[in-house]
Amino acid sequence: MALRRRRASDSGHEGSHGIDLAPMLDFVINLLIFFIITAVFVKEAGLEVNRPTAFEQPQESDAESIQIQILDNGEIWVDNRAVDVRAVRANVERLSAVNPDSGVLILAQERAPTGVLVEVVDEVHLGGIYNITFSTTQ
Amino acid sequence: MHARRHAPESEDHGIDLAPMLDFTINLLIFFIITTSFIKEAGIEVFKPNATTAESRESGNLMIAIRENGDIWMDRRQIDIRDLRTQMERLHIERPDDTVVIVADRESNAGVVAEVMDEVRLAGIQIISIAADDPGG
Numbered sequence: 001m002a003l004r005r006r007r008a009s010d011s012g013h014e015g016s017h018g019i020d021l022a023p024m025l026d027f028v029i030n031l032l033i034f035f036i037i038t039a040v041f042v043k044e045a046g047l048e049v050n051r052p053t054a055f056e057q058p059q060e061s062d063a064e065s066i067q068i069q070i071l072d073n074g075e076i077w078v079d080n081r082a083v084d085v086r087a088v089r090a091n092v093e094r095l096s097a098v099n100p101d102s103g104v105l106i107l108a109q110e111r112a113p114t115g116v117l118v119e120v121v122d123e124v125h126l127g128g129i130y131n132i133t134f135s136t137t138q
Numbered sequence: 139m140h141a142r143r144h145a146p147e148s149e150d151h152g153i154d155l156a157p158m159l160d161f162t163i164n165l166l167i168f169f170i171i172t173t174s175f176i177k178e179a180g181i182e183v184f185k186p187n188a189t190t191a192e193s194r195e196s197g198n199l200m201i202a203i204r205e206n207g208d209i210w211m212d213r214r215q216i217d218i219r220d221l222r223t224q225m226e227r228l229h230i231e232r233p234d235d236t237v238v239i240v241a242d243r244e245s246n247a248g249v250v251a252e253v254m255d256e257v258r259l260a261g262i263q264i265i266s267i268a269a270d271d272p273g274g
Contacts, residue, residue, distance in 0.1 A: 021155055028162055035169030044200065044238045045191035046266030051254045070247065108247035114203070115243025117250070118186035118269050125190035136251040 047121050049106070049134040065133070066095045068124070070108040074116045085119050092127035103131035110136055176200070177228070180213030183242040188269035199228060199237045200268075201253055205244035209253060218252055225260030236264040 068088065069077040076083055078091045096102060104124050108117055117134070124132055179202030201221070202210040209216055216224060228235060237257050241250050254265055 021159065025155065025159060025162075028159070028166060032162060032166045032169065035166065035173055039169055039173050044240065044266075044268045045193040045271055046238050046268045047188055047191055048264075048266045051251070051258060051265070108251070110246060110248030112247040113243060114241040114245045114247055114250050114267075115186040117247045118188050118241075118243070118267060121267070122188035122190050122269070125188075134251065134254075136248050 047118060047125070049121055049132045051134055064099065064101070065103045065105040066092060066099075066129075068092075068104060068106050068120055069137075070106065070112040070116055070120060072109045072111040074113050076116065076120060085116065085123060088120055088123035089127045092124050092129060096127065096129055102129075103133060104129050105133045105135065107135050107137050110138060177212045179210045179240055181210045183240055184244070185240060185268050185270045186243040187272045189271060191269040191271050199225075199235050199262075201237060201239050201257070203239065203241040203245045203249055203253065205242040207246060207249050209249070218249075218256065221253065221256045222260050225257050225262060229261045235262060236266070237262050238266050238268050240268040 066078070071077065076085060076088060078088060079095065083091055092104065106117065106120060106124075121132055121134075176198040177200060179200040181202050181204065183202050183204060200211070204210070209218060209221065211221070211224065225237075239250060239253055239257075250267065257265055
């Protein structure tokens with residue numbers, strides 16, 4: 001009985017002061033500083049391409065897909081003709097009009113520059129095809 | 139007169155911390171949410187341009203390829219043969235990571251293909267090639 005009364009009076013005493021916020025505040029501000037320091041605001045824009053796995057080797061005879069070759073020196077070959085990078089889009093549009101659900105297979109030689117590869121992928125995207133498979137040849 | 143002037147001071151216990159605390163905790167929550175633990179490659183490369191490049195929210199492991207074929211990841215240069223074990227370790231730690239390959243525009247497509255293969259063998263299926271949007 002006495003204990004209960006004492007407890008009640010104790011809690012009343014604390015209630016008048018409130019919880020001491022200082023340690024919690026210290027902790028929260030430390031957390032805040034940690035997250036501010038570790039935050040990295042990097043957003044990379046990128047292009048997605050498929051890569052054939054070892055199990056699904058690209059079919060050379062696959063008539064469904066439009067083949068684009070990139071040579072070591074950066075030349076681009078579509079449909080057995082060397083074309084400029086700006087003409088890739090037109091060629092892709094023409095070939096996809098013939099065969100609407102075809103994907104694009106980009107065959108790059110080992111030493112072909114990545115810049116050309118990305119430009120070709122970009123042009124194919126502009127031509128309206130997002131199903132791009134990327135493969136390298138010797 | 140004297141007593142009245144002192145009355146508010148004696149009631150005042152200090153600055154009211156509650157608004158500051160609210161603000162601080164909001165900031166904290168913001169930083170916790172926006173933190174995505176991106177692992178940067180650690181070097182700058184000349185990225186190719188592409189107008190259709192789209193920024194992915196979740197691309198957070200960056201592998202850079204220099205024009206001479208060096209591969210950089212997490213601020214260190216690593217060998218192509220070590221890449222797979224590294225990626226496997228990271229993939230186990232955070233299974234929904236995605237990879238962005240930041241290749242120099244003069245680098246060889248063969249190296250990009252090898253890196254893509256290694257990353258895929260490590261179990262990460264979502265891979266994109268970084269590009270700059272020339273329009274901004």
